[in-house]
Amino acid sequence: MIETTPQHLSVLLNAVLQYGFPDDGKVFADLTFGLGGHTKAILERFPTIRKVIAIDRDAEILEHSCKTCDDQRIFRFQANASDLKAILPLARENFVDGILVDLGVSSYQLDNPERGFSFTRPGPLDMRMNTDQSFTADELVNSYEKQNLVKIFRDFGEEKFSGRIADAIIREREKEPIKTTDRLAAIISAAIPAQSKANSAIHPATRVFQAIRIEVNRELEELEKFLDSAISCLNPGGHLCIISFHSLEDRLVKNFMQKHHKGCICPPNFPVCNCGIKPDLELLTRKAIFAEDQEIAANPRSRSARLRAARKI
Numbered sequence: 001m002i003e004t005t006p007q008h009l010s011v012l013l014n015a016v017l018q019y020g021f022p023d024d025g026k027v028f029a030d031l032t033f034g035l036g037g038h039t040k041a042i043l044e045r046f047p048t049i050r051k052v053i054a055i056d057r058d059a060e061i062l063e064h065s066c067k068t069c070d071d072q073r074i075f076r077f078q079a080n081a082s083d084l085k086a087i088l089p090l091a092r093e094n095f096v097d098g099i100l101v102d103l104g105v106s107s108y109q110l111d112n113p114e115r116g117f118s119f120t121r122p123g124p125l126d127m128r129m130n131t132d133q134s135f136t137a138d139e140l141v142n143s144y145e146k147q148n149l150v151k152i153f154r155d156f157g158e159e160k161f162s163g164r165i166a167d168a169i170i171r172e173r174e175k176e177p178i179k180t181t182d183r184l185a186a187i188i189s190a191a192i193p194a195q196s197k198a199n200s201a202i203h204p205a206t207r208v209f210q211a212i213r214i215e216v217n218r219e220l221e222e223l224e225k226f227l228d229s230a231i232s233c234l235n236p237g238g239h240l241c242i243i244s245f246h247s248l249e250d251r252l253v254k255n256f257m258q259k260h261h262k263g264c265i266c267p268p269n270f271p272v273c274n275c276g277i278k279p280d281l282e283l284l285t286r287k288a289i290f291a292e293d294q295e296i297a298a299n300p301r302s303r304s305a306r307l308r309a310a311r312k313i
């Protein structure tokens with residue numbers, strides 16, 4: 001358990017208030033509830049809301065959020081964002097008027113060494129958002145073959161030295177299984193050339209830790225699954241607002257919104273539309289919205305956040 005009061009600064013709050021919910025909406029779904037910072041601000045800005053469906057994969061943070069964001073209109077569910085469609089009947093609703101997804105981890109999770117997300121705090125190699133899941137970072141680090149490690153570090157972490165780091169991990173785990181975040185961070189750091197470390201503004205283990213977290217929690221598959229059902233959960237006029245922290249996530253969101261904004265999939269040389277697919281999203285943000293310098297100075301985590309929003313037609 002964390003000893004100090006856990007804190008999480010909600011990112012891009014003004015943009016969430018601008019695009020996250022329609023003025024006359026009644027039901028809001030916050031699918032990455034965390035400590036409820038965004039919901040708290042949404043409830044203040046839109047007092048007509050009668051219900052909030054609050055979803056998080058992490059039972060511990062959901063329980064703790066009762067202390068940080070308490071309101072009788074909030075109904076909490078431990079689930080994946082992609083479970084929203086199945087949860088609607090449990091919440092006695094058919095549709096919602098706004099969906100917010102703020103991907104990644106909360107500072108509450110990062111700051112708790114027991115959860116194993118942080119390279120700066122010694123702890124077990126865990127990184128599961130949902131602790132009921134059996135697959136952990138320990139299993140990944142100590143069992144994945146070299147080519148899988150390289151692929152994950154490169155694709156999910158954009159790590160230039162993926163091969164060297166994978167070699168170092170395999171060498172070290174043959175001596176003794178890698179069980180803790182600090183040992184893994186030291187192995188990664190030793191594998192990166194000194195010159196590169198000296199020129200970098202971030203901790204040498206940042207990218208690899210991010211990559212392992214994305215793989216352990218199957219974050220991209222989960223986002224794709226959520227997007228597949230998102231529009232069907234919205235009332236017409238309902239808003240979909242997604243904050244991502246990684247270019248792969250953002251690409252999925254951008255392509256999804258553009259596809260549904262465009263509708264017709266007929267080849268451009270067809271004189272008339274043959275497919276009959278109509279647009280079902282209006283884009284509220286033409287380009288992704290990023291944090292301004294002031295927010296980045298106050299909350300460095302917001303540096304890589306980008307928000308896209310759309311309205312169901």
Ligand SMILES: C[S@@+](CC[C@H](N)C(=O)[O-])C[C@H]1O[C@@H](n2cnc3c(N)ncnc32)[C@H](O)[C@@H]1O
Binds near residue numbers: 056061080082
């Ligand atoms: C960045 S935090 C959310 C912070 C929140 N918006 C706030 O302002 O307090 C992300 C939260 O979403 C949860 N999470 C991430 N991906 C999820 C998913 N696919 N389904 C459900 N919860 C998810 C994490 O456990 C974490 O608590």
